[in-house]
Amino acid sequence: MSFCTKRCFSINTTVLKNIQPAVKLENTSKPGQTQRFERNFPVKSSQKAWEREGLDKDTFFKKKYAHVHARNKGTEEDIKSRDHYRELRKTKRKEENNEFKQQRFQHRNKYDSRDVYKTLKPNPLSEFIYGTSAVIAALEANKREFFNKLYIHKPDSKDREIIKLATKLGVRTVTVDSKHELNVLTNNAVHNGYVLETKALAPTSIFQLGETSGKDYFIDEDNFGDSLKQPFRTQNSNPLGIYLDGVTDPHNIGAIIRSAYFLGADFLVMSERNSAPLSPIVTKTSVGATEFLPIMTVNKPLSFFDKSRENGWTFIAADSISSVHRDAKIAQTLQSKFLKTDDLSSLLEKGPCVLVMGSEGEGIRTTLKLKSDYLVEIEKPRHINPVIDSLNVSVATALLIQKILN
Structure with a gap:
């Protein structure tokens, strides 16, 4: 027979009551609900x-920024001063805007009315030359077929000479109020307040340069296909003429005419086909020298050279020694014709001469250089950059004329 012994332990209830949980949990009457314990963590707000x-x-905030308000507030006088200048600026801007609007309105109305174009529409049958000197020269020379009107902007005491000349020739003087009216007639050129409506200046067409006798010489004009000899007289030892080949810039032609007339050349001849025609730009650039220097044209340059040389005229063509023709024989012939500029004056002492000038780009045509008696180059006094290989044609012409007449 076996026996089992059971050990029994007794726990005092007082001890159990003193045991506290590590985490205090909320009591809930709902079993199975999740209990959160993060609420027991201390929170710093x-x-x-x-x-x-x-x-x-x-x-x-009033206490914190009280000094800023006090600084910006200022005194009562400062406030009034600021308000005063603010009103002044506002008034000035308003006046400027009103003035701009008024000018814009007047400008629009001027073009809407089209009065300028109605009263001063350019006449295709007339030419309008402009500039003080050009207008005075045209009136004094009186070479043109007719003068229609003289337009003047803001006339003063210095206009009396021009008005007197115009009145003497029966030219009606018209005073315009706006400079724009003259701009329409001159294509916005610098007119200096003077525009003369007149007949275009037509150069005389010629066949050849005739015989000479001392200071007297003749030029054979083209009189509707017939040759008409016209007498001329020079103030030099022998007559000196200028021939232009292929100069198409009207400003260069005007400058050449001005220099030729001032330095003492007797006349100027141009090719009809490859040179710029006479125009108001030429007249303006020449400062009116087109009205005093005889200007002629030729239709057949080669024939002109041959026949003029037969009558004793010497042709001197400006060229560069460095320019070499691709044909060796022609290049050798041209090289043999060069002479120094110091020898030019002696040529004019021997007989009449013609200085031949070409364009800055192409120069004189080879056929005309072969027809010329001599070639000349302006010597360079020092070594220069090849980019600047030549002078302006008007400057070169002036230097060579001075050398010939020296």
């Missing part, structure tokens, strides 16, 4: 600046 100071929000 932040305070606003005004809360730390024990003030309300408005009082805190």
Whole structure:
């Protein structure tokens, strides 16, 4: 027979009551609900600046920025001064805007009315030369077939000479109020307040240069296909003429005419086909020298050279020694014709001469250089950059004329 012994342990209830849980849990009457214990963690709440100071929000910020308001507030006089200048600036801007609007309105109305174009529409049958010197020269020379009107902008005491010349020739003087009216007639050129409506200046067509006798010489004009000899007289030892081949820039032609007339050349001849025609630009650039220097044209340059040389005229063509023709025989012939500029004056002492000038780009045509008696180059006094290989044709013409007449 076996026996089992059972050990029994007794626990005091007082001890059990003193045992506390590590985490305090909320009591819930709902079994199975998840219990959260993060609420037992200590939470640090932040305070606003005004809360730390024990003030309300408005009082805190008024106290903090009181010095800024005091600085910007200023005195009562400062406030009045600022308001005064503010009103002045506002008034000035308003006046400027009103003035701009008024000018814009007047400008639009001027073009809407089209009065300028109705009263001063360019006449295709007339030519309008402009500039003080050009207008005076045209009136004094009186070479043109007719003068229609003289337009003047803002006349003063210095206009008496021009008005007197115009009145003497029966030219009606018209005073315009706007400079724009003259701009329409001159294509916005520099007119200096003077525009003369007149007949275009037509150069005389000629066949050849005739025989000479001392200071007297003849030029055979083309009189509707017939040759008409016209007498001329020079103030030099022998007559000197200028021939232009292929000069198409009207400003260069005007400058050449001005230099030729001033330095003492007797006349100028141009090719009809490859040179710029006489125009108001040429007249303006020449400062009116087109009205005093005889200007002629030829239709057949080669024939002109041959027949004029037969009558004793010497042709001197400006060229560069460095330019070499691709044909060796022609190049050798041209090289043999060069002479120095110091020898030019002696040629004019022997007989009448013609200085031949070409364009800056192409120069004189080879056929005309072969027809010429001599070739000449302006010597360079020093070594220069090859980019600047030549002078302006008007400047070169002036230098060579001076050398010939020296």
